[in-house]
Structures are given as structure tokens and as C-alpha cells.
Amino acid sequence: MTERPATYCPDCGTVLAQRSFEGRERQYCPDCERFIWQNAKPCVGVVVRDRNKALLIKRAIPPDVGAWASPGGALEPDEPPALGAARELREETNLEVDPAALTLLDTRHSSLNEKYVLSIGYVVDYSHTDGDVAAASEVSDARFFTLPEAQEIRDQMRDYTRVVNSFEHWKKGNQTVVLG
Numbered sequence: 179m180t181e182r183p184a185t186y187c188p189d190c191g192t193v194l195a196q197r198s199f200e201g202r203e204r205q206y207c208p209d210c211e212r213f214i215w216q217n218a219k220p221c222v223g224v225v226v227r228d229r230n231k232a233l234l235i236k237r238a239i240p241p242d243v244g245a246w247a248s249p250g251g252a253l254e255p256d257e258p259p260a261l262g263a264a265r266e267l268r269e270e271t272n273l274e275v276d277p278a279a280l281t282l283l284d285t286r287h288s289s290l291n292e293k294y295v296l297s298i299g300y301v302v303d304y305s306h307t308d309g310d311v312a313a314a315s316e317v318s319d320a321r322f323f324t325l326p327e328a329q330e331i332r333d334q335m336r337d338y339t340r341v342v343n344s345f346e347h348w349k350k351g352n353q354t355v356v357l358g
């Protein structure tokens with residue numbers, strides 16, 4: 179599997195051809211006689227809610243250095259989503275959370291820099307986390323925002339919709355939202 183359409187076969191290095199399968203042109207290795215699938219990258223995000231506030235981090239690494247977002251990142255291949263969300267939360271904000279305490283919030287399909295991303299969002303109450311919030315790995319700031327405060331920096335946010343979802347989440351009886 180690749181994020182962008184592959185040019186060479188990852189196994190034998192042969193230049194790939196295109197072959198139609200199930201209504202799409204797909205990358206195909208004529209030597210290995212197999213398709214090299216392109217898929218969206220699985221990512222996770224977690225919104226930590228403290229009453230009327232949500233925890234945001236300021237990104238210190240590309241892409242979007244300086245943008246605000248919920249803590250999150252790419253899943254390791256052998257990592258269940260909730261475990262990955264807890265890991266990313268710890269790495270970026272120093273907060274510990276039991277993956278079992280995370281509630282599924284939404285799924286989000288998007289493209290960023292020509293790569294497709296499938297992000298699974300979780301929400302957890304701050305009272306279910308341990309530790310003190312600190313800007314940690316790959317992050318230059320980490321703090322709580324009210325919804326009006328988040329609205330003010332909406333243009334600088336990567337996942338504004340997810341943060342809004344987290345505020346709507348409790349109102350709607352903890353429904354999971356699917357965004358494309």
C-alpha cells in the first residue's frame with residue numbers, strides 16, 4: 179500500500195504499469211503480477227474536553243507549522259486506533275489516558291498535500307486523564323480553548339470541525355459523526 183500512486187514496485191523495483199480493475203486505473207507490477215494499492219493514511223485525533231474548553235496543540239513540525247489542532251497523528255501499522263490516540267496525546271501534551279476511556283467522536287476523510295488521510299477522532303473528558311498539560315514532542319504550545327476562542331483562530335486550525343463536533347457531541351447524546 180502507498181499513500182501516493184507508486185512509480186516502482188516496492189518488492190522488485192520494476193517500473194509499474196497501469197491496469198484497470200473495478201472501475202479504476204491502478205498501479206500494477208507486470209513482473210510480480212500484482213497491484214500496488216493506494217490507500218488513505220490512517221490517522222487518529224483526540225479532543226480533550228474540560229467543561230466548556232477543548233485542548234489544542236500548536237504544531238512545531240511540517241506540514242502546517244504554527245497551526246492549531248487537536249493532538250493526534252498517524253497510526254503505527256500494528257496499533258489499534260484508541261491505543262494510537264492515547265500515544266499521540268502522551269507524546270504531544272504529556273497527558274496520560276487509558277485508551278478504554280476514549281469515546282469515538284467522528285471519522286474524517288480529507289486530502290492534504292495530495293495525500294489522502296482517514297482520521298478517526300476520539301473525545302475524552304479531562305478528568306479521565308493524568309498528568310499536567312505541557313507542550314511536548316513536535317508541539318510548541320498546548321492549551322485549552324473555549325469554542326468562541328477556537329472560532330477566533332479558525333483560519334489557523336487544521337481540524338476546527340472536529341473540535342466543534344466535540345462540543346456538539348455531548349448535546350447530541352454522544353453520537354458519532356461521519357464526515358465523508
Ligand SMILES: [Zn+2]
Nearest residue numbers: 187190207210
Ligand atoms: Zn514487482
